[in-house]
Amino acid sequence: MKIALIGYGKMGKAIHEIAKEKNEKAGKLVYDISLIIDIDNRATITKEELQQVDVAIEFTSPHTAVENIHWCFDADVPVVVGSTGWTSKLAEIQAYAKENNKAFLFAPNFSIGVNIFFELNRYLAKIMNEHTEYDVIMEEIHHTEKKDAPSGTALHAALDILKRLERKSDWKNENSDDSSTLSIISKREDLVPGTHQITYESEIDKIDIIHTAHNRKGFAGGALMAAAWLHNKKGIYSMEDVLGFNKH
Ligand SMILES: NC(=O)c1ccc[n+]([C@@H]2O[C@H](COP(=O)([O-])OP(=O)(O)OC[C@H]3O[C@@H](n4cnc5c(N)ncnc54)[C@H](O)[C@@H]3O)[C@@H](O)[C@H]2O)c1
Structure with missing residues (x-):
């Protein structure tokens, strides 16, 4: 599965590390982090390049998350979002995703x-x-x-x-x-x-x-699990869906 990491700070790097560990354990390339996007190369990445991946994982900031989500929607790339602090726009994003048949999974915490x-x-x-x-x-x-x-x-x-x-x-x-x-x-x-x-x-x-939380590994592992789960799906999901919890 080809993955784009949008945001290569503490979380982006932790996800990359976990992906490498999981690949080594599996003895094959399960999680192919084929595109790494951060603030310095964001403007140079084309829609066509983004479309080469199966899923994007977005961990940037409260101010950049919404723009990045729309960028993935426009490219029709399923997006797993971990950035927090932007959720006043969550209902709007979910409505857009639903109306336009996009794949979107947000979790304020992936552990x-x-x-x-x-x-x-x-x-x-x-x-x-x-x-x-x-x-x-x-x-x-x-x-x-x-x-x-x-x-x-x-x-x-x-x-x-x-x-x-x-x-x-x-x-x-x-x-x-x-x-x-x-x-x-x-x-x-x-x-x-x-x-x-x-x-x-x-x-x-x-x-x-x-x-x-003892470290960031739990967030990173959960985000990868969510990415694998969202692959080839359409719709709006949360970690409750990934983990199969019944909502009370
Ligand atoms: N959902 C979860 O489980 C979870 C867990 C930890 C952190 N977070 C949230 O994830 C976000 C990122 O956390 P972090 O600790 O990695 O932060 P960080 O500051 O270490 O990294 C953010 C990275 O995003 C980059 N960036 C900024 N604007 C960008 C843009 N427009 N496009 C691409 N990259 C851009 C920055 O240069 C930086 O490298 C925060 O909102 C944080 O609260 C969520």
Whole structure:
């Protein structure tokens, strides 16, 4: 499978490394990273060159993701998107993909562990509807270079809670006193790939679910898995589809 990496920073490089490891293990070229695109050569790559790949994997920035997604749509190349911080445009992109029969898969977090964490979060929010003595709060910690806050992962988990927990109607990226607001606390510390914690607390006890990424390998492996899954498909997908989770 021929893959274009759009964005060759920390994530693009991590995906390349995992692809090499997987190819070595398989003893053949399963993931052929045939096109590497970054800011310095982006303008020189033609539509025809992009069309040589089976799937593109986009990890750039909040400001460049939408343009790159449309570039892939125009070339009719399935695109797996990991960039975060642009999701105010997600519904628009999904509608365009649907209308124009494109292949699009976005995940704010590609790690398998985080997607299991999402599934636990959805289940917990659903059962906590009955248990009004618990309040919920979320905390996320990332490295200091991270451009968006709250993280795309925290935002995704927050929206999953808002959809299921009737006593919360919105979220704020601060500690809020309003009981209908879900507080998301964002911390930025050196060398933290990503930690997310959701805490339900009553006067009696506390339940935490926490995911701690040790490195970027989980994101990179999940993005490759998603690319293989999207190959030869049309439509709009998420990691829940790749992993076969039932949505609660
Ligand atoms: N979904 C996930 O699992 C996941 C995991 C980690 C990071 N992220 C997100 O992915 C994005 C990239 O993260 P990173 O850590 O690799 O960042 P990074 O800053 O290390 O790398 C981004 C790269 O994109 C390049 N770039 C910028 N504009 C471009 C353009 N128009 N076309 C092509 N390349 C361009 C930059 O030069 C840089 O090399 C961020 O939005 C981050 O939040 C998502």
